[in-house]
Amino acid sequence: MFCREVSILCRLNHPCVIQFMGACLDDPSQFAIVTQYVSGGSLFSLLHEQKRIIDLQSKLIIAIDVAKGMExxxxxxxxxxxRDLNR
Known part of the structure; x- marks a missing residue:
């Protein structure tokens, strides 16, 4: 499953899809996927965990970018x- 996901991620190239940088599999029981650094944390954190007010225009831009990535x-x-768009 891990190798299949890495194989898929390394072929993706779109400005609205986070960029795959590499993978680590030092121990068969532990593995990691490395993606580009995004300042400010995850979108989930921005929308649900941080105590910031996001204006409607910014929310619409985010929604459009998510839709472009999904498209x-x-x-x-x-x-x-x-299958896990919420995180």
Missing amino acids: YLHNLTQPIIH
């Missing part, structure tokens, strides 16, 4: 279904 994944030759 990219769904329109690939072999479509990808993201």
Whole structure:
């Protein structure tokens, strides 16, 4: 499963999909996927955990970018279904 996910992630290239940087599998019981650094933390954290007020225009821009990323994944030759979009 891990190798399959890495194989998929390394082929993705879209400005609205986080960039895969590498993977570590030093121990068969522990593995890690490394992605690009995003300042400010995750989108989930921004929307649900941080005590910041986000204006409507910013929320709409975020929603459109998420939709663009999902459209990219769904329109690939072999479509990808993201099963955990909330995190």
